[in-house]
Amino acid sequence: MPKLSTAIVLASASLVAGHGYVSSIVANGKNYTGYIVDRYPYMSDPPQSVGWATTATDLGFEDGTEYQAPNIICHRNGVNAALSAPVTAGSTIDLQWTPWPESHHGPVITYLAACDGDCSTVDKEKLEFFKIEEKGLIDGSVVPGKWAADELIAAGHRWSVKIPSTIAAGNYVMRHEIIALHSSGQLNGAQNYPQCFNLQVTGGGSDIPAGNLGQSLYKNTDAGILFNIYTTLSSYPIPGPALYS
Ligand SMILES: *[C@@H]1O[C@H](CO)[C@@H](O)[C@H](O)[C@H]1NC(C)=O
Ligand SMILES: [Cu+2]
Numbered sequence: 437m438p439k440l441s442t443a444i445v446l447a448s449a450s451l452v453a454g455h456g457y458v459s460s461i462v463a464n465g466k467n468y469t470g471y472i473v474d475r476y477p478y479m480s481d482p483p484q485s486v487g488w489a490t491t492a493t494d495l496g497f498e499d500g501t502e503y504q505a506p507n508i509i510c511h512r513n514g515v516n517a518a519l520s521a522p523v524t525a526g527s528t529i530d531l532q533w534t535p536w537p538e539s540h541h542g543p544v545i546t547y548l549a550a551c552d553g554d555c556s557t558v559d560k561e562k563l564e565f566f567k568i569e570e571k572g573l574i575d576g577s578v579v580p581g582k583w584a585a586d587e588l589i590a591a592g593h594r595w596s597v598k599i600p601s602t603i604a605a606g607n608y609v610m611r612h613e614i615i616a617l618h619s620s621g622q623l624n625g626a627q628n629y630p631q632c633f634n635l636q637v638t639g640g641g642s643d644i645p646a647g648n649l650g651q652s653l654y655k656n657t658d659a660g661i662l663f664n665i666y667t668t669l670s671s672y673p674i675p676g677p678a679l680y681s
Pocket of ligand 1 (some may be wrong): 462
């Protein structure tokens with residue numbers, strides 16, 4: 437695509453899109469550029485990345501109509517990242533989101549799935565994800581509540597996740613996700629923004645946690661998916677399988 441039309445596409449994308457994606461991660465102190473979804477799809481030879489490619493060029497979301505379909509795994513038409521970021525088990529990965537809209541309250545959840553080989557070629561539909569962290573409602577006393585996503589915004593659109601020290605060394609796909617709940621009072625109104633990265637975990641223990649296929653993490657009627665945030669809340673059931681511990 438010629439440069440001028442790319443600029444027009446980019447300009448209109450930033451006007452339309454109210455959402456976001458992870459533009460970089462830091463692992464073992466090294467900063468890795470993610471898959472720049474509003475730029476790389478328009479390049480003839482985009483840089484290789486530790487972030488999975490997607491066609492979500494609107495910086496948009498998946499919803500309940502896709503929960504049992506491949507798009508929920510690593511976002512829209514997700515394609516394996518070519519690179520992997522080495523990370524020591526027990527250490528923390530930082531994720532940098534693009535500016536996240538204030539209206540998009542909701543939980544932040546991160547999963548890992550062992551690749552049993554090379555994450556750059558693994559079949560995403562066979563990945564079994566176990567949840568390594570989850571944060572949902574922080575304070576429900578003031579409508580529409582204070583949420584993990586609000587904390588992420590306050591931290592500069594950043595999030596930190598600890599890689600468990602107990603998991604076996606090896607190659608993993610990290611699936612990090614914000615679920616925006618501003619419309620989730622209606623069926624298929626929750627918005628999932630899954631972001632996948634390839635990690636090469638070193639050190640660690642011997643645990644090989646059981647997991648769930650990406651296509652069976654959620655149902656559109658789950659208590660934490662079909663959920664109205666515009667009322668005083670005392671709790672919020674974070675969706676997805678139980679936390680690994
Ligand atoms: C990676 O570097 C860029 C450019 O300096 C910075 O904006 C971003 O916040 C860094 N990423 C993380 C996760 O710290
Ligand atoms: Cu949005």
